[in-house]
Amino acid sequence: MLLFSLISNPYAKAGLDEFDHIMNHFPPAPDTIVAIAESLLDGIKDDIEIQDAIDNTHGPAIIDLPEGTFNLEDSVKLKSNIWIVGKGADKTIVTINKANKPAFTISPPEGETYRNIRFSNLMIDTTNQPYSNQGGGGITYKADGSLEYLVFDGLNIKTEGGGQHGIVISGDDGFCRFVKVTNSDITIGGLFSYGVLILKPTEYIMIQDNSVRVVQHTWDAFNSLAIYGGSKYFRVIDNHVEGRGHTGIAISPGSYGEVSRNTVRGSFVSDEGCIEVERKKSHGIGGSHDILVEENIVSEGNWGIYTHNRNKDSEFDPYNVTIRSNTIRDCRIGIYLHAGRNITLRDNIFEDCDQDVVTGAGIVWLTPATLSKFSIE
Numbered sequence: 001m002l003l004f005s006l007i008s009n010p011y012a013k014a015g016l017d018e019f020d021h022i023m024n025h026f027p028p029a030p031d032t033i034v035a036i037a038e039s040l041l042d043g044i045k046d047d048i049e050i051q052d053a054i055d056n057t058h059g060p061a062i063i064d065l066p067e068g069t070f071n072l073e074d075s076v077k078l079k080s081n082i083w084i085v086g087k088g089a090d091k092t093i094v095t096i097n098k099a100n101k102p103a104f105t106i107s108p109p110e111g112e113t114y115r116n117i118r119f120s121n122l123m124i125d126t127t128n129q130p131y132s133n134q135g136g137g138g139i140t141y142k143a144d145g146s147l148e149y150l151v152f153d154g155l156n157i158k159t160e161g162g163g164q165h166g167i168v169i170s171g172d173d174g175f176c177r178f179v180k181v182t183n184s185d186i187t188i189g190g191l192f193s194y195g196v197l198i199l200k201p202t203e204y205i206m207i208q209d210n211s212v213r214v215v216q217h218t219w220d221a222f223n224s225l226a227i228y229g230g231s232k233y234f235r236v237i238d239n240h241v242e243g244r245g246h247t248g249i250a251i252s253p254g255s256y257g258e259v260s261r262n263t264v265r266g267s268f269v270s271d272e273g274c275i276e277v278e279r280k281k282s283h284g285i286g287g288s289h290d291i292l293v294e295e296n297i298v299s300e301g302n303w304g305i306y307t308h309n310r311n312k313d314s315e316f317d318p319y320n321v322t323i324r325s326n327t328i329r330d331c332r333i334g335i336y337l338h339a340g341r342n343i344t345l346r347d348n349i350f351e352d353c354d355q356d357v358v359t360g361a362g363i364v365w366l367t368p369a370t371l372s373k374f375s376i377e
């Protein structure tokens, strides 16, 4: 029994016993509080006033935003040890209506590391932004520098209308590690948009207790939650996710992670499905492996849960993936093992699926040898 749990639990393999310790030891709240006066909430230079408060601090500080609406003309740029804290996701509202401008940006220059940045208890509403094809949206980290200890908690981010992302972590150089997205509502829509997109290779990610929705129909919106880049050590747990693009929760590629206890509705508009463990070369180096997909409830997907390789390089097929104790309801294919090695299915419940399990049907480059490595218990 012990041997079984060691084999089937990716955390045991990856030494992920550090995960909880890291997540419970983020830097403490800054002692200094810089309150933004309510009188500044007049829609005039609101972004400059918040920016000045950030730029004039020397040392860790909470930028305390009052109840009301800030209208930004330009993105507010964060630096190390700054927490942006509102009075509540229905009380402090930040809007921006300029194309290609996220409300907040985090951009450490090459060779620098920004650390300990937090956003909490506020709404970011970019629904009046003109269409900008991924350029705008909520919060963007795109830089050649490095980042650690980043928290998004208690946010309400709305970007539908303009095709912008909710939260994005991208950039080519440097490292990113220790990221939490928790207790937030994120609603996005439009072409090529993601709710949470982690594109830069990132280590130690917790995405928990969020509600993430793609609204506006058609597959040309992308994924609600996406961990890409070959990121490592993640937990995506207890989220409610609605997908209307490709996929509700996408790992593509990522390793040593867990996708558990989420509720994912595919809304039937999806071209793919609800939860994917994927390889796609343009999303990052290597393949997806050592992943546990457990106790999720998925419904109304084209494919409920699937392992996938979009490239003809079978050495990068997903491997060591355990899919167990999920409830899969009302999907065209419950579990679709398009490609992979050492994939284990166990104790899944299928309700009203057209087909429960399909292995590689219609995929011409999937070899019989690859198919034989699926294990359905």
Ligand SMILES: [Ca+2]
Residues within 6 Å of the ligand: 039, 040, 041, 042, 043, 044, 045, 046, 049
């Ligand atoms: Ca003002």
